[in-house]
């Protein structure tokens with residue numbers, strides 16, 4: 595099992611969710627840990643095969659598919675320090691909050707699924723925007739709110755882990771409505787991403803080889819289209835939007851799409 599080499603000091607396990615590994619000497623930092631422990635197991639083996647010791651995990655945000663492997667890695671490497679942004683940290687420590695947030699009450703069993711609820715993990719340090727020094731690593735933390743409350747990206751040398759601040763066109767087409775909790779914040783975040791032109795950008799899912807500008811524009815267009823659709827379906831947009839986009843009838847898809855719809859509603863009242 596090999597990770598994809600991005601530079602001398604940055605590697606990525608490309609899967610359903612990308613897991614980043616920053617390397618300096620014999621130490622490593624893991625950026626997000628995937629859904630469940632599948633990716634984390636591969637990363638653990640790779641770290642061990644290369645004689646590397648992970649000293650920290652940075653969780654960009656608290657969606658289950660980004661911190662699911664924390665618990666597994668912590669069992670093997672107990673000195674790991676987990677970093678997560680404020681508010682996101684609460685969801686990482688109490689994963690039931692995610693479906694509760696989506697549902698607006700204690701969640702029904704259909705929403706307590708592996709996709710929405712990962713094994714809980716401690717958070718040792720709050721991730722804050724700006725420079726961050728961990729061991730010999732000099733990292734820059736960039737706020738990227740909108741997709742989640744307080745998502746943050748990670749810049750290390752010339753590589754930018756942009757988490758779920760942008761999605762490749764194939765995924766926009768697949769999901770038909772992307773997930774977000776704040777419409778205007780996400781637009782602001784997307785516009786800020788254009789500053790990262792000279793960087794190798796690693797999104798949270800998949801990869802792209804076009805310019806970041808093209809991907810940003812595609813995401814902005816998507817948000818604009820969703821806003822138009824929600825506006826046309828007001829005042830009670832849910833079934834109208836679900837039907838027009840063909841959102842599957844399962845509770846998870848509808849809960850996720852419903853949250854994005856509510857995030858738009860706040861801006862069109």
Ligand SMILES: [Zn+2]
Pocket residue numbers: 655657660741742758
């Ligand atoms: Zn996410």
